[in-house]
Structures are given as structure tokens and as C-alpha cells.
Amino acid sequence: MAQAKQLKLASVLAGSAAPVDPYARKLQLPKLPSGKKVGSGMAMDDLGPGAGGTAAFPYQGYFGLNSFALYFPGYPYLAMLAQRTEYIQPTQTHAMDMTREWIEFTTKGKSDKAKKIQEIEERFEELDIQGLFRKAMMHDGFYGGGHIFIDLKGHDDTKLPIVLDSRSIKKNSLRGFRNIEPMWVTPVMWNSSRVELPSFYVPSTWWALETEMHHTRLLQVISREVPDILKPAYNFLGISLSQLIEPYVDRWLKTVGGVNQMINNYSLIVLATNMSSVLQDGDNGADLLKRLQLARAQGNNTGAFAIDKATEDIKNVQVSLSELAALQQQALEHMAYPTHEPLVVLTGVTPSGLNASSDGEIEVYHDWNRAQQNAAIRPRLKQVLDIVQLDMYGKIDKDIGFKFKPIKQITGEVLANIKKTEAEQNVAYIDAGVVLPQEVREKIARDEDSGFDNLDVERVPPELEERQESVEAGTEGKGGQVGGKEAGLFVKEAA
Structure with missing residues (x-):
């Protein structure tokens, strides 16, 4: 009774007129024509490796598909590839760069939500959301996608759906989130006939070993999707980075072996x-x-030969060895090509030559990472933020959002110039009456890179109070100087 009630509630919240039972349509064996009997034999999907490859892809060897990774090799094989440096390095680098600087929470509107944002930040750190998505991106690189399980109290029946609503996700019911490797999860059923529906080729339920789960309980992080016709073969995830770079790694290893043999026998x-x-x-x-x-x-150098x-x-x-280094370098560059990572990021090898620099490649790499963050991480991270808010407050504040911090860190003279420009801008806003000095003070206290992030915003200096009162009264003159007495924001003028 409780199960039917929860299913009806989820259907109403989702906008469906009536609950849909995924098992309403029973599977039946096909009827044979009159006079025909079922005989013994071997199924067509049980071809042995002698047919030119594995059982699932018997003709991949005939058409050269093995050389170009145009098939799903299986999770055990992909797990074995994850033992080699050539496969670990690009996936690990990509996952760490995507989540290294992480996010900054933002607000819209006039109300002050600094305390609420601080509470959400602390909850995110407690749940280790940053590590959660870093591991999901690792699974995406190794296997083609990552699963994130939503663990809720009172939701023992995982076959039932959950909805982003306080009636489905109650306060203080969130235990946490769990990464699940794709090897342990397989789809149960999906819509393969109604192409006009958004659920087309999207699994409605999954099996996680012996546990059946509704698709709303598993969040998928996929950065490289495959066409619909290939999704069942790829377990409804994407293609892994390991699979993409496998042909290039094979050529690299052959080149390294050939160069080594040439050096030993030159x-x-x-x-x-x-x-x-x-x-x-x-x-x-x-x-x-x-x-x-x-x-x-x-x-050897001490030996002799009598003739x-x-x-x-x-x-x-x-044999001349002068060109071997160039050939090996080209093979290494080719291996870096499908990863979108500059050679200096992937291997630590800096470019050589007059005025050689990799700054441009690194900028392109950062832009590509930002695009990947918005495409692969942002949708799922938004769902996580909504779930955390429902768990903490019982409702979703749509004015609270987030943005990804810049991957490239600005330091030194460039950062100093930026801070100086921001300070001049803040003073200009105060003089124009756009903002109050206390608001700027709170902004500086929230900025971790300001150098004043330890300010006690509740304790207002007397000079700032006088400036605030004059601005509010409209008697403050213009022309304040950055860092001067008239600004009253940073430091007093040096004696």
C-alpha cells in the first residue's frame, strides 16, 4: 500500500495523470507457426572467438575495428588499461583540472544570503561534493561515464522514484552521495519505440548488482556520448577516454620499442x-x-678481434640515430592529440626551440575544460545543489546558484593590477552612491584572495560608520582616493 502511494505521489509531482508500472507489459515467448518445433542449437550471439573476434563483435577483426577502437571492449578490459601510465595520466589530469578550483556560490536579488551560502558551502565540504565529482570524472575517463547514487533515509525501496520536492526529499533525510563504478550497474528497461518522447533510449530503471534502482536515484556524469544506436552496447553511458587513445598508445609503445631496439643494435x-x-x-x-x-x-670497448x-x-x-628522437617525439604528440591536453600538461615535457612556448595551448586547454565543466558537470551539480537545499531547508531557493572558478590562477603583478582596478571601481561606486561602504566591506571579507577575508564585518570602524552615514544622507562629496582617509575602506594614509 505504501509503495503504491509513493508511486502515485511521484507520478503526480512529475505531471503524470496516473502511475506507470514499468512491468505492466509482460514478456511472452513468440508463437511458432503451425507444425514448427523448437530445436536445439547455438544462438547467433554465442559465436566463439574463431569468428574473428569476441562473441559480441564477431567481425571486428575482419574489418580492422580492433585498430581503431570502434567497438565496446568491455569493462574488465578497460579496468586493465587503467593500470598503465599512458591511460591513467590523461584521465587523472583531466579529472583533477575539472574540479581543482571548483565552484563559487552566487545569489540573485537584493536579500542578503551570505549566511545561507556559508551553510551550503559547509554542507558541500561535509559531503565532499568536490571529491564526488572528481571520482565521477575518473570513472568517465576509464569507463565512459560515472554513476552517483543518492542515499536517502526512509527510501529503502529503491525501485520507487524520487522527485525534487519536499514531499519526496524530506529535511535531514540525506545520508550522502556514493560513486558507483559502471561495471556494477546495468540498465533494466528503456523506451525504444516512442522517439518523440524525452525518455527515448533513456533507461527508466537500473540494476546495481542485485538491487533495482529507479533512474532518478542515479545521476550519470557523461562527457563523451555515443549515438543512440550504440547506447545499449555501451551500457547507456559514453565512450571512455581510454578507448579513444588506445590506438595512439599502441603506436607510441611500438615506436618506443622500435627506437629501443634500434639503439641496442645500431x-x-x-x-x-x-x-x-x-x-x-x-x-x-x-x-x-x-x-x-x-x-x-x-x-665492448675492451675487447679485441684478430683477423x-x-x-x-x-x-x-x-645506423644514424639523429632522427630517432624526432620520431619518438611525434608519436608522443600524436598520443596527446585525442586527450585535448597540451604535451606539457600531459607529460611535463616543455617545448623546445627558439621562443618556444605552450601558453597558447594551455589557454585553449583551459577553455575546453570550462566547456566540459558546463556540459558534463553543471547539470548534475545543479541537481545535487537542489537535493542539499531540500535536505537542509525543505525548499529550493532558485536565487542561489554557482559558477566555476577560473582554472588558470592569476598571480604576481597581474593579480595586483586587477585588485587595484577593483579597488578603484569600489570607491567610484561608493562616491556615486551605487553601493554603501559596508556592502563593499562585506564583499571584500567574502573574497578569499583579497587579503582581508578575516575581517569581522560586524565590527565597523568609526570612520567607516561616519562615511556610511554621510553616503546614506547624501552629503558625501565625490573624488575619494583609493586607500585614503576619505575612502575609509582599506588603510589610513601613511604619516
């Missing part, structure tokens, strides 16, 4: 001798082989 000793005696009948060349074996064993001065000669044939 020098070859050639002995010019009378081979006619070796080729004569009855002579198996045993003496010559002994000499060559001795020369090979003593082939017949009249009939023999010895030469050292060497």
Missing part, C-alpha cells in the same frame, strides 16, 4: 673473409662460427 661488426672455404663440401663453418661467437662475447691481414678485413657498420 652498430654491427662485419667480417670480410674468404667464404669459399666455408661453402666447400664437408666444412660446416664451425671455425668461423667460433670466431664470430668470440667476437660477439668480447664486443688475417692478407685475406680478411673488418668493418663497423652504424
Whole structure:
């Protein structure tokens, strides 16, 4: 009874006229024509590896799909790739850069919500939302997507949906969020016939091992989606970064191995001798082989080789190694191409040459990361923020939002110039009567990079109170100077 009541409530909140039972349509075996019987045999999806590949993709070997990662290799294989540096480094770097500087909460409207924002920030730190999405992005790089489970008290039946409403998510009911690797989750059913609906090819329920979960209880973080026709093969997630870079990594490893072999065998000793005696009948060349074996064993700077001065000669044939470094460098650059990461970020290798710089590539990389943050993280992070607000306050404040902090950190002289410009702007706003000095003081106290983030905004200096009163009364003159007595915001004039 309780289950039916919760299902009806969720349907009403979602705007549906009546609850929809996902199991209303029973599965039935097809009816065979008259006179036909079911015989024993092997299913067409049970082809062995002798058909040219794995059972699921029997023709991938015939068409060269293995070389270009045009198939889903399976989670066990992707997990094995995650043991190599070439696969760990780009995924880990990408996940850390996407969540390194994290977010800043914002507000709209005139009301002061600084205390509320501070409480939400503390709750986010308690739940480790930053680490939650960093791990989800790691799963996205390794497996093609990450699942985030919403753990709520009183929601033991995970087959029932949850809605962003106080009647579904009650106050103090949030236990937390959990990352689940895609290997343990598989879709149960999805709409594959009504293409005009937003639920088309979107799973309605999932299995997490033995637990069935409604799709509203799992948040998916996917940065590289695949076409609809491929989604069932990819477990309704995306394509992993490991799969994308696999062909490039294979070429890189072959190049490194080839260069290593070339370095070990770049020098070859050639002995010019009378081979006619070796080729004569009855002579198996045993003496010559002994000499060559001795020369090979003593082939170092302290070794020696004795030859017949009249009939023999010895030469050292060497292969040029001048181009090997360039070939290996090109293979490394090709491996970095599908990751969108500059070589200096991926490997720490700085560009060489006159006036060589990677600043432009790093700027492009930061822009791409910002786009990925908005595309992959923002929708799910907005849901997390709404759930946290329902858990804390019983309602969602739509005026509270967030923005991603700049990935590139500004320091030194550039930061000093920016702060100076902001200070001049604040004074101009005060002189124009746009804002009050106390409002600017509160803004500076909230800015972690201002150097005054430890200000006690409740304790107002007397000079600032006088300035505030004069501004409110409209008797304050214009022309205040930054940092001067008239501004009353930062420091007094030096004696």
C-alpha cells in the first residue's frame, strides 16, 4: 500500500495523470507457426572467438575495428588499461583540472544570503561534493561515464522514484552521495519505440548488482556520448577516454620499442673473409662460427678481434640515430592529440626551440575544460545543489546558484593590477552612491584572495560608520582616493 502511494505521489509531482508500472507489459515467448518445433542449437550471439573476434563483435577483426577502437571492449578490459601510465595520466589530469578550483556560490536579488551560502558551502565540504565529482570524472575517463547514487533515509525501496520536492526529499533525510563504478550497474528497461518522447533510449530503471534502482536515484556524469544506436552496447553511458587513445598508445609503445631496439643494435661488426672455404663440401663453418661467437662475447670497448691481414678485413657498420628522437617525439604528440591536453600538461615535457612556448595551448586547454565543466558537470551539480537545499531547508531557493572558478590562477603583478582596478571601481561606486561602504566591506571579507577575508564585518570602524552615514544622507562629496582617509575602506594614509 505504501509503495503504491509513493508511486502515485511521484507520478503526480512529475505531471503524470496516473502511475506507470514499468512491468505492466509482460514478456511472452513468440508463437511458432503451425507444425514448427523448437530445436536445439547455438544462438547467433554465442559465436566463439574463431569468428574473428569476441562473441559480441564477431567481425571486428575482419574489418580492422580492433585498430581503431570502434567497438565496446568491455569493462574488465578497460579496468586493465587503467593500470598503465599512458591511460591513467590523461584521465587523472583531466579529472583533477575539472574540479581543482571548483565552484563559487552566487545569489540573485537584493536579500542578503551570505549566511545561507556559508551553510551550503559547509554542507558541500561535509559531503565532499568536490571529491564526488572528481571520482565521477575518473570513472568517465576509464569507463565512459560515472554513476552517483543518492542515499536517502526512509527510501529503502529503491525501485520507487524520487522527485525534487519536499514531499519526496524530506529535511535531514540525506545520508550522502556514493560513486558507483559502471561495471556494477546495468540498465533494466528503456523506451525504444516512442522517439518523440524525452525518455527515448533513456533507461527508466537500473540494476546495481542485485538491487533495482529507479533512474532518478542515479545521476550519470557523461562527457563523451555515443549515438543512440550504440547506447545499449555501451551500457547507456559514453565512450571512455581510454578507448579513444588506445590506438595512439599502441603506436607510441611500438615506436618506443622500435627506437629501443634500434639503439641496442645500431652498430654491427662485419667480417670480410674468404667464404669459399666455408661453402666447400664437408666444412660446416664451425671455425668461423667460433670466431664470430668470440667476437660477439668480447664486443665492448675492451675487447679485441684478430683477423688475417692478407685475406680478411673488418668493418663497423652504424645506423644514424639523429632522427630517432624526432620520431619518438611525434608519436608522443600524436598520443596527446585525442586527450585535448597540451604535451606539457600531459607529460611535463616543455617545448623546445627558439621562443618556444605552450601558453597558447594551455589557454585553449583551459577553455575546453570550462566547456566540459558546463556540459558534463553543471547539470548534475545543479541537481545535487537542489537535493542539499531540500535536505537542509525543505525548499529550493532558485536565487542561489554557482559558477566555476577560473582554472588558470592569476598571480604576481597581474593579480595586483586587477585588485587595484577593483579597488578603484569600489570607491567610484561608493562616491556615486551605487553601493554603501559596508556592502563593499562585506564583499571584500567574502573574497578569499583579497587579503582581508578575516575581517569581522560586524565590527565597523568609526570612520567607516561616519562615511556610511554621510553616503546614506547624501552629503558625501565625490573624488575619494583609493586607500585614503576619505575612502575609509582599506588603510589610513601613511604619516
